[in-house]
Amino acid sequence: MNTFSGGLKHIVGNRHCAATQLFFAPSEPLRHIVSHYTVQLRCDCEPQPQQPLTIVPDASGCLVFTLTNGRLQQLFWGPGSQPHQVSRDFNTIAMRILVEFLPGGAFGLLGSMPLYELQNRQYLLGTIAPSLERLFLPVIELHHESYPLLLQAIDEVLVRHAGIATENMLLQQVLACSSSVYGMLRLNALSDITSYSTRHINRLCQARIGLSWKSFVRILRINEACRRINRGGDVLRTLACDLDYHDQAHFTKDFKALCGVTPSDYQRNLSDFYHEETKLCAHLPDRYAHCK
The missing domain is CATH 1.10.10.60 (Homeodomain-like)
Structure with a gap:
């Protein structure tokens, strides 16, 4: 069993890019809203550039934290109902962490915004959930050089923030x-x-x-x-x-x-x-x- 600081546990993930992607289960309090975390790490051996990867929609949405050249981008991907293509950029990013929600899991975290308004769209997190973005910024600044510590800190922020959401x-x-x-x-x-x-x-x-x-x-x-x-x-x-x-x-x-x-x-x-x-x-x- 692969564990790391804080106790989040490694789980089996997809076959794609096994050398550069790791998958972790969320802590127990989040398992009704978060499916898993995906950690993507830089891999200079990744060929330049490949055919885009088509994402099969899963009606769930995700938070995406990307670190590149010292810059941070926080995005929210709304629930998808269409195929979407992404580049295979493991040779350009420093690190990327994805919070993969279960269907309906993102609802309460975004202040009860109806999720149909976000369908098939990508937003800077600060434009739709500024209070949540402010919670993430200090932990990312503190732990950006260590994905185990950063992932644990993100999980802890979500546990605190999810406490304000009501289950239906x-x-x-x-x-x-x-x-x-x-x-x-x-x-x-x-x-x-x-x-x-x-x-x-x-x-x-x-x-x-x-x-x-x-x-x-x-x-x-x-x-x-x-x-x-x-x-x-x-x-x-x-x-x-x-x-x-x-x-x-x-x-x-x-x-x-x-x-x-x-x-x-x-x-x-x-x-x-x-x-x-x-x-x-x-x-x-x-x-x-x-x-x-």
Whole structure:
């Protein structure tokens, strides 16, 4: 077990850039809102420049702290519903730390701002949450030369700040029901389970997750499709049926909308895509099993 100052624990992450990326579980008080931390370190052996990496949307959002040439940038990435390309810049940054939220996890940290206003956008943290930015600045200045200490300090700031946010029990029920079946749940059925109207559930999803219910479950299903394709094997023939699509055409249309390519093109070019296999809440118990 790899641990470091403060007790945050190393977890298994994606296959991409294994030499330059490390993944850590958040402390216990944050595990209902934060999926994990990603630490990206400078690697001068990274080839110049490569084809951009396409991020498969996961409806979650993240905080991104980037240190380059002594300068700090704090960004908030809103919940995504579209594929997004990023450069592979490990040979230019000094360090980058990402706070990867669970769906709905960022809501209370930003002063209850409806997350649909931030969908598919990037903001300087100070423009949308200046009080949170002010909390991070001194710890980054103090610990910017040591990622273990900096990561622990960021976790502690989030624990303090998350204390002002209130949990929504209906949202937790919505997430648990939908993620456990990879989005293969009709809104009317969820309404029956929760005893809340479909309109109320949809408003809740838009405000706290940042997406409509329909968009959210589509993302869940396509992320599950990516996970199964990434495992390997001949899965494309039955994937549409397995994920409760009416036909192959509807599945391909949804997949291309979220990944930018067809399922077969995705399978042929896995290294061009970044899909967080265990970020969505259905898989988190497996990821944290060895961290308790």
